[in-house]
Amino acid sequence: MMNKINDRSRNLGDYSVGADDAMIICRCEEITKGDIRQAVHAGMFTLTEIRRYLRTGMGLCQGQTCGRLIKGIVARELGVSPLDLEPAVSRAPMRPIEMKVLGNER
Amino acid sequence: MKNNADIIIIGSGVIGNAAAYYLAKKGCSVIVLEKSESIGNGGSSRNGGGVRQSGRDKRELPLAMYGIKNIWPTLSEELDMDVEYYQQGNLRLGKTEAHRNILSGLTKNAADGGLNVRMIDGEEARAICPYLSEEVTGASWCPTDGHANPMLTTLAYYRKARQLGVRFITGEGVQEIRKIRGKARQVVTQNAVYEGETIILAAGYESREIASQLGIDIPMTQALLEVLVTEALPPMFYQMLGTAAADFYGHQSTHGSFVFGGSSGFEGVNRDNGTPTTASITASCICRGIMKYFPMLEEAKIVRSWAGWMDVCADMVPVISPVEEVPGLIIAAAFSGHGFGIAPTVGLLLSEMATAKTTTLDLSAFRYDRFKAKI
Numbered sequence: 001m002m003n004k005i006n007d008r009s010r011n012l013g014d015y016s017v018g019a020d021d022a023m024i025i026c027r028c029e030e031i032t033k034g035d036i037r038q039a040v041h042a043g044m045f046t047l048t049e050i051r052r053y054l055r056t057g058m059g060l061c062q063g064q065t066c067g068r069l070i071k072g073i074v075a076r077e078l079g080v081s082p083l084d085l086e087p088a089v090s091r092a093p094m095r096p097i098e099m100k101v102l103g104n105e106r
Numbered sequence: 107m108k109n110n111a112d113i114i115i116i117g118s119g120v121i122g123n124a125a126a127y128y129l130a131k132k133g134c135s136v137i138v139l140e141k142s143e144s145i146g147n148g149g150s151s152r153n154g155g156g157v158r159q160s161g162r163d164k165r166e167l168p169l170a171m172y173g174i175k176n177i178w179p180t181l182s183e184e185l186d187m188d189v190e191y192y193q194q195g196n197l198r199l200g201k202t203e204a205h206r207n208i209l210s211g212l213t214k215n216a217a218d219g220g221l222n223v224r225m226i227d228g229e230e231a232r233a234i235c236p237y238l239s240e241e242v243t244g245a246s247w248c249p250t251d252g253h254a255n256p257m258l259t260t261l262a263y264y265r266k267a268r269q270l271g272v273r274f275i276t277g278e279g280v281q282e283i284r285k286i287r288g289k290a291r292q293v294v295t296q297n298a299v300y301e302g303e304t305i306i307l308a309a310g311y312e313s314r315e316i317a318s319q320l321g322i323d324i325p326m327t328q329a330l331l332e333v334l335v336t337e338a339l340p341p342m343f344y345q346m347l348g349t350a351a352a353d354f355y356g357h358q359s360t361h362g363s364f365v366f367g368g369s370s371g372f373e374g375v376n377r378d379n380g381t382p383t384t385a386s387i388t389a390s391c392i393c394r395g396i397m398k399y400f401p402m403l404e405e406a407k408i409v410r411s412w413a414g415w416m417d418v419c420a421d422m423v424p425v426i427s428p429v430e431e432v433p434g435l436i437i438a439a440a441f442s443g444h445g446f447g448i449a450p451t452v453g454l455l456l457s458e459m460a461t462a463k464t465t466t467l468d469l470s471a472f473r474y475d476r477f478k479a480k481i
Contacts, residue, residue, distance in 0.1 A: 001313030004143065005297055008274040043268045044261070045276075048144040052151060052257035055361065060337060060409060086143060089412075092384055096337055096407035103404075 008043055012077065015041045019029070025073065026066040028059020033073055040077040047088045050074060057088060060096055111135040111273070113460055114293045114302035116280050117309035118142075119150035120446060121261035121438050124453020125306055125460075127185075129410065129453065130270035132461055137300055138272060139293065141279035141312065149445065152382070152414020154333065154355050154367045155256045156346050160196050160216050160223045160248035163423050165471040166448060167219045172467060173451035174250060181254075181431040181450060185262040189254050190360045194344040196251030197231060199242050199399055205247045205350035208246040213246045221427035223248040235343045239401050253346045253357045256446050263453070280309070282319055283435065290320070290434035304460045306436045309415040313439035320432050325420035325477050326440040330373045332388045332413045336406040338362030353395030366407065368392030382413040416443035426452055426472040428459060436460060437474050 021034030031054050044053045047070065056070050057063025063070075067087065075082040093102070113129050115122045118140035126136045142148070157178055159170040174193070200206045209225060216223045224247055231245040232238050266282050268274060283305055284292035293300040307313045311328040348355040356366035370388040377383070389411045397404050417479045419425065419440035429435040436459055438452060445452070453468070458465045 004277045006143065006276045008145075008268060008276065042265050043145075043274075046144045048147065049261065052146075053261050058335075058361075058410070060407075062409060091410040091412055092386075092389070093408060093411070096409045098404065099336070099393045099397060099406050099408060100404035102408050103390050103397060105390070105394075 006026055008045060012041060012079070025055075025069050026056040026059065026063075028061050029055045032046060036073050037077050040074055045051045045078060047071060047074060047085055051088045062091065063088065068078075108110050109137070109298055109300045111137040111302050112302070113137075113304050113306060114139065114300050115306045115308060116293065117307070117313070118145045118264065118274060118276070119148055119308060119310060120146060120260040120263060120449040121150075121441070121452055122306065122308040123260060123267055123454070124449050125308065125438070125456040126272045127252065127263045127267040127270070128454050128457035129460060132268050132457060134461065136267070136272045137302070138267075138274045139295065139300065140274065140276045140280045141309070143277050145264050145274065145276060146257070149315075149414055149416055149441070149443075150260040150449075151257045151441050152331070152333070152412060153443070153446045154257050155253045155357065155365065155446065156196075156251075156355070157191065157193075158196050158251045158346060158444075159221050160246060160250070160251055161198060161348065162216070162444065164215060164219045165423050166444070167216065167221065168467055169448040169451045169455075170219065173448055174252075177450040178252075178254065178396060181259070181262075183451055185266045187258065187262040187265060188360075189259040189262050191252060191254040192344045193250060193252035194356075195234065195247060195249040196346040196348065196352060197235060198246040199231065199238070200244045200350040201241050201398070202243070208350040208357055209244060210245045211333055216248070221248065222250060235345055237342060237400055237402055238398055241398055244460065251346055255359065259446070259449070279425045280316055283307070283316060285320070285432065288433065290432050302433050304398075304436065306456055306460060307464070308438040308456075310439060310441075311415060311419070313437060315439060320429075320435070322429055322432065322437070324440055324472060324474060326417050328415040329418045329443070330376055330382055331367055331443065332369065332384050332392070332411060333365060333367040334389045334392055334408050334411040336364040336366075336403075337409050339364065339406060339408055349399065353398070354392050363409070364403070366392055366396055368395055380396050382415050384411045384413045418442045420477060424452075424472055425474045426455065426469050427474040429474055
């Protein structure tokens with residue numbers, strides 16, 4: 001798939017504090033809506049970058065709860081459709097699994 | 107927007123971003139072109155985070171030592187973002203006499219290069235890290251080594267460089283570097299032509315194809331590495347870990363999760379669908395390795411695994427070099443899986459190379475034309 005050209009210097013306008021900025025979006029890692037919006041203004045324009053910058057979706061549920069919400073927030077901040085944002089890659093294992101179980105050969 | 111700048115950098119990994127930051131600080135205009143849709147999406151976000159001097163090739167040692175002395179301790183402050191740097195030492199662990207012999211050899215090489223590193227016995231290793239199993243009978247110990255968060259370091263350089271006016275463009279894959287009157291000047295993508303006085307090629311393995319169009323070949327291949335991440339655990343220890351047997355390496359992060367890399371032995375023949383993909387057998391293999399050294403981690407839950415490619419040079423050290431045959435071109439690639447720890451130093455040296463005749467450290471061991479046939 002062709003990647004979309006994305007000039008990271010484009011003007012997003014000034015960051016304005018939102019009334020619901022304190023709302024927790026990623027419950028596993030306790031990341032708020034305001035954290036996510038500010039990350040976009042700091043230059044994190046993709047869901048992968050947001051995840052690496054804030055740890056959204058990196059906790060026990062691996063983003064299965066908050067993934068869609070974060071996509072919506074980032075899309076609105078960038079002024080694009082959520083459909084334009086590639087989801088961050090899903091990673092194995094599907095559920096947290098103990099080392100002694102994952103490491104068991106039999 | 108203008109497509110001209112003093113410097114065009116190809117690749118937004120930690121090397122390209124660090125170079126962009128130090129160049130912007132010197133007052134240069136910089137454009138960074140990235141093929142991926144995300145910044146630093148290659149090895150820069152996919153490595154173990156080691157900021158090590160021990161275990162390095164002696165040619166790289168001065169770069170590692172310089173960064174650990176002069177850049178890493180204040181990097182979070184400088185970039186105004188916590189890069190999670192810890193300097194609590196590196197333990198390279200051994201269980202058998204053969205392991206201890208490997209470690210003694212590495213230790214002697216590093217000590218000869220002026221590094222404070224020594225062999226310790228199992229008891230002393232457990233005094234440093236009480237969670238180690240009785241199977242550990244020896245280790246090399248370098249107290250000034252450490253680790254940092256590679257994703258945050260890469261993004262911190264990006265964020266700060268962007269604040270200083272560096273223009274980053276993602277999804278902009280480079281097709282060709284074009285010479286004008288014998289000098290590298292234009293960088294051609296599918297969408298545009300960018301022009302710079304100097305071009306820094308720091309695109310990892312992809313650098314090879316771009317450079318080859320100018321008749322320059324860097325002998326490198328790519329190799330897969332895999333890493334697993336645990337749930338957050340209470341703070342236990344912050345040493346960087348490795349083993350003589352190369353069963354695993356890694357550390358505990360600020361977040362509390364452990365990040366452990368390793369291999370299955372089948373990396374060379376893994377399926378390759380064009381993206382770095384984890385194999386079903388590898389994480390299990392890494393777990394078995396870890397539990398022999400840290401039995402108390404057996405109930406730690408694995409939440410995630412990931413894979414990445416290293417750009418591996420024929421002689422296992424990078425190319426960091428101006429290319430006299432193509433004036434205006436600088437290559438910084440083939441970091442061979444240990445680029446992260448030296449990235450701040452390399453970024454600084456690249457900024458000097460691009461703007462002056464001399465660099466703070468001698469880089470002649472990293473020249474692009476050092477590769478000779480065996481006879």
